[in-house]
Amino acid sequence: MTRSDRSPHGGQPPSGTARIAVDLLGGDSAPAVVVDGALRACSADPDLHLLLVGPRESADEVLGALAVGDRERVSVSVVDRTVGMGDAPMRHVRRESTVRAAAEAVYAGRADAMVSAGSSGAAVAASAHVLGRLPGVRRPGLAAHVPTAHGPVLLLDVGVTIDGTMLELVQHAVLGAAYAAAALGVADPRVGLLSIGSEPGKGDRLRRAVAVALSDTALPAGGRYIGLVEGHDVPLGGPADVVVTDGFTGNILLKGIEGATGRPALAEGARPARGAALLGVAGTVVVCHGSADGPDIASGIALAARLHRERVIPAVAGLADDLLTELSSAGGLTIRDALGERS
Amino acid sequence: MTRSDRSPHGGQPPSGTARIAVDLLGGDSAPAVVVDGALRACSADPDLHLLLVGPRESADEVLGALAVGDRERVSVSVVDRTVGMGDAPMRHVRRESTVRAAAEAVYAGRADAMVSAGSSGAAVAASAHVLGRLPGVRRPGLAAHVPTAHGPVLLLDVGVTIDGTMLELVQHAVLGAAYAAAALGVADPRVGLLSIGSEPGKGDRLRRAVAVALSDTALPAGGRYIGLVEGHDVPLGGPADVVVTDGFTGNILLKGIEGATGRPALAEGARPARGAALLGVAGTVVVCHGSADGPDIASGIALAARLHRERVIPAVAGLADDLLTELSSAGGLTIRDALGERS
Numbered sequence: 001m002t003r004s005d006r007s008p009h010g011g012q013p014p015s016g017t018a019r020i021a022v023d024l025l026g027g028d029s030a031p032a033v034v035v036d037g038a039l040r041a042c043s044a045d046p047d048l049h050l051l052l053v054g055p056r057e058s059a060d061e062v063l064g065a066l067a068v069g070d071r072e073r074v075s076v077s078v079v080d081r082t083v084g085m086g087d088a089p090m091r092h093v094r095r096e097s098t099v100r101a102a103a104e105a106v107y108a109g110r111a112d113a114m115v116s117a118g119s120s121g122a123a124v125a126a127s128a129h130v131l132g133r134l135p136g137v138r139r140p141g142l143a144a145h146v147p148t149a150h151g152p153v154l155l156l157d158v159g160v161t162i163d164g165t166m167l168e169l170v171q172h173a174v175l176g177a178a179y180a181a182a183a184l185g186v187a188d189p190r191v192g193l194l195s196i197g198s199e200p201g202k203g204d205r206l207r208r209a210v211a212v213a214l215s216d217t218a219l220p221a222g223g224r225y226i227g228l229v230e231g232h233d234v235p236l237g238g239p240a241d242v243v244v245t246d247g248f249t250g251n252i253l254l255k256g257i258e259g260a261t262g263r264p265a266l267a268e269g270a271r272p273a274r275g276a277a278l279l280g281v282a283g284t285v286v287v288c289h290g291s292a293d294g295p296d297i298a299s300g301i302a303l304a305a306r307l308h309r310e311r312v313i314p315a316v317a318g319l320a321d322d323l324l325t326e327l328s329s330a331g332g333l334t335i336r337d338a339l340g341e342r343s
Numbered sequence: 344m345t346r347s348d349r350s351p352h353g354g355q356p357p358s359g360t361a362r363i364a365v366d367l368l369g370g371d372s373a374p375a376v377v378v379d380g381a382l383r384a385c386s387a388d389p390d391l392h393l394l395l396v397g398p399r400e401s402a403d404e405v406l407g408a409l410a411v412g413d414r415e416r417v418s419v420s421v422v423d424r425t426v427g428m429g430d431a432p433m434r435h436v437r438r439e440s441t442v443r444a445a446a447e448a449v450y451a452g453r454a455d456a457m458v459s460a461g462s463s464g465a466a467v468a469a470s471a472h473v474l475g476r477l478p479g480v481r482r483p484g485l486a487a488h489v490p491t492a493h494g495p496v497l498l499l500d501v502g503v504t505i506d507g508t509m510l511e512l513v514q515h516a517v518l519g520a521a522y523a524a525a526a527l528g529v530a531d532p533r534v535g536l537l538s539i540g541s542e543p544g545k546g547d548r549l550r551r552a553v554a555v556a557l558s559d560t561a562l563p564a565g566g567r568y569i570g571l572v573e574g575h576d577v578p579l580g581g582p583a584d585v586v587v588t589d590g591f592t593g594n595i596l597l598k599g600i601e602g603a604t605g606r607p608a609l610a611e612g613a614r615p616a617r618g619a620a621l622l623g624v625a626g627t628v629v630v631c632h633g634s635a636d637g638p639d640i641a642s643g644i645a646l647a648a649r650l651h652r653e654r655v656i657p658a659v660a661g662l663a664d665d666l667l668t669e670l671s672s673a674g675g676l677t678i679r680d681a682l683g684e685r686s
Contacts, residue, residue: 159539162547204506230598231598249592260599
């Protein structure tokens, strides 16, 4: 790994217009915090254009708070239905939901990227359905940037693959390595598998099988599998640039780190970003935490704009496509095969 | 829940001699850090007696550093073999291992409790084999105290039940409630199940099934199941006094919190204690982190002494025995049953 050039653009972020569709009804405290986040994002980035997707009155609140000259940067798509946090995601992703309308705006080319604060299940389901998955991808993964003293660690999946399978975790290792190179400027990214010890063989059945499969998997962008890493390696950084796990464990670890670092003794800057990039879908999608506040939403919008401007998602697809398809067609590999067990 | 009397002894810790068997060869940096921890524990507690189990030269190092008058508080059991961190625990728990010799000293009444810094697999296997499990207990659990602004949260299991089952998690809820009452002085402990959202139905198959089973399970000491909690609820505290999870997830969450709070910006006091109490075994056993340092070992020894002096483990057994046996005899309950699925 070299970090001499952490940004693939030599430290000069590419500018240019970025048109972001924002789900006004996503998250636990919508629309208030989303309105707040949209205003913060607009004032921070003069080349940002927003497509606000949701109720007319919430969009008007944003427009009313903007200077007249800035209002032309904001357009509105009026949608009133939402997906509640308690609903089963798939059943309720209807044409009229805001998160689906946001995805459709990206699909139709009316926006370059989308941001929603969830529910993450609904946001992922709508994105995958409307934008499509990359060829061969079984399930997309949500990748969170965790800041550490050694630079950001990419943790994925943090909420999609709740009963994770071997193929999903191996595909996420491929996607994570490609994203680390394309978005974080990490050359030859080191990919670790999250487990309960760093010695070979540690972990549950799924981890033992995935470790065998990853030892035998080509990773893009010069990436290499460096073995097992532990819970503390995510907030402390060091051994791995990318840490792969199932969405259940990843979600709990990320929220645990957020809770621990959210304590008053820690500076604001040490709080992990609450926007996660969706990997494995043919479009740029950022999903914020359901409990995101205004600054979190604004940072999610800024992440979406950066991913669009740096063409990160097309680059990930270019780096990962062949490997993902190859893994998918070898998808008959089972945990029992990997562990050498007889059925 | 009332916290008016957090200590079951009214704030006056019971004193009296506590004889602790210490595994000199447990942990990644043994014996040096164990020697250091033993010396720190001795000087902090004048009623502490140590039985040092391990190589003669390490024990002599402790004895040589003590004042002459304190040396009578330290006895030695010379054992030279150890269990390496990379070994499969069960196969290597031989009569001559230090951790097994420490457990045998407790069983024989030569010590009141034991402390080892692992490997935790070997420490748990030796303890369960030599001291025996409580009636009906399928697998013991390691319970960690996580300090929060709302008082300690008990997180279990943090490393034994790597491929956790429904019965194991439900039995750990019973043991955790009993321990919260007996060791932490929590009346009517609130027990939460760790998952990826607090709304009913969130989580993987195991969590959805355990949530159904816990809703229907009597908990000791006035304990009650309060539903699902999330990763941040462990370091922040608040909703639950006891948080139940499988040993894979619990280990990763605990180490993630340790890594996040171990950052320089946080005061030493905010670092979680690295000693975990073993629940479900008929004896007092504290297992420290493999990467424990001297102060961590000393705090593990102090915890073992306190658990002995306050008769916590017998109290846990008294509170939990009937419920554990009842659960065990209803052990035919499967995840499919709990989720109402047809096979």
